[in-house]
Amino acid sequence: MQQLLNTALVGLTLGMVYAAFALALVLVWRSTRVVNFAQAPMAMVTTFVALVVIESGASWWLGLVAALVSGLVLGAVLERAVVRPVQGGAQINAVILTLGLFIVLHALAAVVFGNRYRSFPAPFGIRGLEIGDRTVALTPTGVFTIVAVLVTMALLVALFRFTDLGLRMRAAAFNQEVARLLGVRVGRMLTLGWALASLVGSLAGVLIASGSLVHPGFMDSVVVFGFVAAVLGGLDSPIGSVVGGLVLGLSLSFVSGYVASQLVPLAALLILVLVLLVRPGGLFSTTTARQV
Amino acid sequence: MRTPTPALPDAPLTRHLLLAVLGLVVVVLVLQGASDFRRFQLAEMAYLGIAAGGLTVLTGLNGQVSLGHGALMAVGAYTAALLLPDLDASVPLPLVLLAAAVAALVVGAVVGVAAARLHGPYLAGATLALAVAVPGIALYFKETLGGEQGLPVVLPDIPGWVLDAAYFLTGQDLTRSGYVALVGWLTLVVTYVLLANLSRSRVGRRWRAVRDDEVAAQLAGIDLGRARVSAFVVSAAAAGAAGAVLALSVRLAAPSSFTLNLSLTLLAAVVLGGLGSLTGALAGAALLTFLPQVATGLGTDAGLSDIQAAELAPLVYGLVMVGVVLVAPAGLAGSLRLLVVRRRTRAALSTTSKGTAT
Numbered sequence: 001m002q003q004l005l006n007t008a009l010v011g012l013t014l015g016m017v018y019a020a021f022a023l024a025l026v027l028v029w030r031s032t033r034v035v036n037f038a039q040a041p042m043a044m045v046t047t048f049v050a051l052v053v054i055e056s057g058a059s060w061w062l063g064l065v066a067a068l069v070s071g072l073v074l075g076a077v078l079e080r081a082v083v084r085p086v087q088g089g090a091q092i093n094a095v096i097l098t099l100g101l102f103i104v105l106h107a108l109a110a111v112v113f114g115n116r117y118r119s120f121p122a123p124f125g126i127r128g129l130e131i132g133d134r135t136v137a138l139t140p141t142g143v144f145t146i147v148a149v150l151v152t153m154a155l156l157v158a159l160f161r162f163t164d165l166g167l168r169m170r171a172a173a174f175n176q177e178v179a180r181l182l183g184v185r186v187g188r189m190l191t192l193g194w195a196l197a198s199l200v201g202s203l204a205g206v207l208i209a210s211g212s213l214v215h216p217g218f219m220d221s222v223v224v225f226g227f228v229a230a231v232l233g234g235l236d237s238p239i240g241s242v243v244g245g246l247v248l249g250l251s252l253s254f255v256s257g258y259v260a261s262q263l264v265p266l267a268a269l270l271i272l273v274l275v276l277l278v279r280p281g282g283l284f285s286t287t288t289a290r291q292v
Numbered sequence: 293m294r295t296p297t298p299a300l301p302d303a304p305l306t307r308h309l310l311l312a313v314l315g316l317v318v319v320v321l322v323l324q325g326a327s328d329f330r331r332f333q334l335a336e337m338a339y340l341g342i343a344a345g346g347l348t349v350l351t352g353l354n355g356q357v358s359l360g361h362g363a364l365m366a367v368g369a370y371t372a373a374l375l376l377p378d379l380d381a382s383v384p385l386p387l388v389l390l391a392a393a394v395a396a397l398v399v400g401a402v403v404g405v406a407a408a409r410l411h412g413p414y415l416a417g418a419t420l421a422l423a424v425a426v427p428g429i430a431l432y433f434k435e436t437l438g439g440e441q442g443l444p445v446v447l448p449d450i451p452g453w454v455l456d457a458a459y460f461l462t463g464q465d466l467t468r469s470g471y472v473a474l475v476g477w478l479t480l481v482v483t484y485v486l487l488a489n490l491s492r493s494r495v496g497r498r499w500r501a502v503r504d505d506e507v508a509a510q511l512a513g514i515d516l517g518r519a520r521v522s523a524f525v526v527s528a529a530a531a532g533a534a535g536a537v538l539a540l541s542v543r544l545a546a547p548s549s550f551t552l553n554l555s556l557t558l559l560a561a562v563v564l565g566g567l568g569s570l571t572g573a574l575a576g577a578a579l580l581t582f583l584p585q586v587a588t589g590l591g592t593d594a595g596l597s598d599i600q601a602a603e604l605a606p607l608v609y610g611l612v613m614v615g616v617v618l619v620a621p622a623g624l625a626g627s628l629r630l631l632v633v634r635r636r637t638r639a640a641l642s643t644t645s646k647g648t649a650t
Contacts, residue, residue, distance in 0.1 A: 035413035035416065035417065037416070037420070082618070085618055086617060086618065091413070092357060093617050095357050095413060095416050096357065096613065096617050097613075097614060097617045097618075099556060099559060100563075100610050100611075100614035100617065102556065102610075103556055103560065103606050103607075103609065103613065104610035104614060106603075106606065106610075107604070107610055108603075110599070110600070111596070111600045111603045111607065115599050115600075115603070220424070220552060221424060223420075224420055224421050224424050227417045227420065228417070231417060260432050262429075262431040262432040263428055263432050264428070265424040265428050266428055266429060268421055268424075269418070269421040272418055272421055273418065276406060276418065
């Protein structure tokens with residue numbers, strides 16, 4: 001019983017981070033029809049920025065702000081400089097481009113920040129909370145992770161639902177031509193979409209790193225799990241990506257706790273293949289049938 | 293209209309076989325003159341080239357991106373390791389290579405069937421998961437697959453007739469590293485002949501049709517799923533053979549050889565060389581083999597530490613990969629070909645316009 005509860009709590013915390021990461025992928029996919037495989041190294045780079053800020057004596061919170069701001073800038077710059085030129089071309093070019101960015105950011109981080117593992121401080125304690133006379137696997141930092149992701153999601157929903165800017169962004173993602181005719185600066189909206197996604201990814205990066213180790217490759221498995229989570233939800237649905245993230249976090253935690261931690265990536269692959277065999281468009285997809 | 297006499301016969305099979313024989317002669321001559329270190333590098337180029345050739349067929353001809361070819365190479369390498377545990381193992385090398393290709397083919401078929409319903413980013417994601425999942429399997433089955441340390445691969449003794457033939461042809465004794473490089477390049481030539489013929493055949497035309505326009509291909513009666521699966525399976529088999537050559541070359545099948553990095557590097561080779569051209573894939577493999585040494589050397593000269601300098605090579609091919617997509621989406625080989633075609637068209641146009649003017 002104790003182990004069941006703990007496994008579920010660990011899964012929930014992890015699931016929240018995967019959900020945030022999946023949300024970042026979905027934001028980019030919805031606005032530019034690109035799966036940004038470079039999302040993980042982008043988040044890794046901004047997490048290193050946070051680490052540098054923290055190690056220079058600033059507080060954890062200032063580090064987080066530095067990561068979020070640099071994420072915002074990095075996303076906007078990459079969209080403008082690299083992704084914009086291949087927009088509308090063959091999809092394979094965009095995929096290869098983000099993979100090229102993946103390699104570049106990885107190598108760059110290893111040259112600049114070094115290739116060894118470095119510990120990243122946590123904002124709160126990393127010892128399990130005590131409930132009654134038992135210690136459960138929910139740490140204060142874990143609670144903060146869950147709250148931070150929930151708040152971010154609420155803010156995003158508010159942005160897209162209730163603001164003029166959000167409406168314009170949705171219009172630009174929905175149909176560029178029509179949006180342009182209606183006076184939406186589509187290019188700016190797409191840049192903003194990338195910047196926001198990169199910000200959410202950076203948040204996920206810092207949350208994963210907190211109380212743990214960072215290394216140029218520390219986000220690589222997260223891109224796989226985040227992608228699987230996004231596909232579970234159907235790549236097009238923000239709510240789907242959150243649900244997908246939680247489902248994946250919980251199932252992987254159970255695989256890790258009850259089977260073997262080495263098989264976690266394999267389990268992710270199996271879940272992905274099974275879902276895609278049953279529903280190629282994801283669980284939350286609205287399928288448009290096309291007959292030839 | 294005058295038709296230029298072709299330098300090579302027109303029938304694809306004859307031409308490919310002729311090129312293959314020519315290539316083999318060059319390979320034997322180069323290997324004979326090379327040092328043992330160079331031979332090791334040439335073996336590396338051979339296995340990267342084989343895998344890149346397979347990936348070229350998949351990505352270039354069929355338009356599917358796979359990030360899991362490193363994992364398929366791992367399947368081939370572990371197959372070879374299981375078949376060659378010690379010197380007493382009596383499985384002949386051609387059979388080992390074949391078994392490695394078949395094992396990867398089976399895994400590729402399973403993934404391919406799932407992948408056939410996917411395309412673009414979904415397929416890339418599924419194969420990405422494959423790349424990350426496979427090393428975990430080797431870690432989990434410690435007893436049979438050796439865990440973190442991996443499995444040793446024992447290179448069988450060189451058969452007497454090969455030694456004799458090598459001495460007869462080159463006047464030199466064949467070293468073990470020379471033997472591995474020779475096996476690697478023989479495999480490469482065989483693979484490339486098969487892939488080249490396949491791509492010129494009806495199957496290859498179907499792959500291209502699916503890549504260019506799914507709807508039109510379906511209207512023409514092509515089974516999209518079957519075309520996709522067959523491309524994936526063929527490409528996986530090549531990756532398996534490449535994995536076996538890798539295992540023979542480094543005498544080890546260990547999870548650390550088959551990281552996500554390897555899969556991405558293979559894709560880089562294919563993109564750099566030019567999507568869809570086997571020559572391009574080979575050029576890309578050559579770049580991957582020889583660039584790291586040069587880049588690392590330049591880096592340490594510039595005062596970087598060894599670890600930092602080692603990252604310069606991936607930095608360079610990452611940058612080139614981005615640059616190629618932005619500037620020359622046809623890759624090196626494709627861009628050259630485009631340049632030649634454009635010049636010819638221009639020349640042809642200028643002569644015809646002169647003709648009408650006078």
